[in-house]
Amino acid sequence: MKYGISNISIIPVRNEPSHRSEMVTQILFGEHFKILECLISWCRIELAFDGYIGWVSKKNVIPLKKIEFINLEKINAPVISSFEKIIPSSGQQTNFTIVPGSSIPFYNTKKNNFDIAGETYKFEDQVKLSVEKPDRNEIQKTAIFYLHSPYLWGGRTPFGTDCSGFIQILFKIHGMRLPRDAQQQAKQGILVNFITEAKEGDLAFFDNDEGEIEHVGLLLKDNQIIHSSGKVRIDNLDQQGIFNTDAGTYSHNLRVIKRILKDELN
Secondary structure, three states, X not given: OEEEEOOOOEEEEEOOXXXXXXXXXXXXXXXXXXXXXXXXXXXXXXXXXXXXXXXEEHHHOEEEOHHHHHHHHHOOOXXXXXXXXXXXXXXXXXXXXXXXXXXXXXXXXXXXXXXXXXXXXXXXXXXXXXXXXXXXXXHHHHHHHOOOOEEOOOOEEOOEEOHHHXXXXXXXXXXXXXXXXHHHHOOOOEEEOOHHHOOOOOEEEEEOOOOOEEEEEEEOOOOEEEXXXXXXXXXXXXXXXXXXXXXXXXXXXXXXXXXXXXXXXX
């Protein structure tokens, strides 16, 4: 078994080993993965964060030693909550920007730097890292930051995100690990029986005509929901589903509401 890590802002993960194949997810800076197999120009990988499997260009694969992979699995690497500029110590390139949700392995708070696969990186400014104890209000603030980000199938960033990628990154930034897809996320947490009992920060899931979960969003106050549909937007929510305030019609049928935050699951 071989291992790798991302040392660039975003790596597209595709369904097939081709740049023309659909993107199914993205690897963000600092996220590590197993390398399942390699072809001439492509590698099939499995993300350590959520177990997602897909193909990435071999040009984007930075090898990681087995012991480094094992050590990364033992820690909860800090996560950045905003756009940050980092500077590689090699001096071979200028600083570059990494996106919210990026992982920062082995971060040294005193020196304001960290190492990835033999390269040392330093933050240009003091960095704001994720918190270990998620807070409903803070999660909502982060969610609002993503408003108007375009919908992008497989996306996980403010430059483009799908519904479940949006939710996954929100909770990653705030110290919680969720699966990648809405159907998997719907199996987490505890059931909220009635919409009147729902709280801000709960997740609402929506199904299609076949009864399959196909959409997810984060509940806000005053029966509103923030979700990625066309773009990250805020709409009204009731027992029927999401009422699109622009179109003046229901866009998604409510299936279930789940409480995810750990401090309220007992």
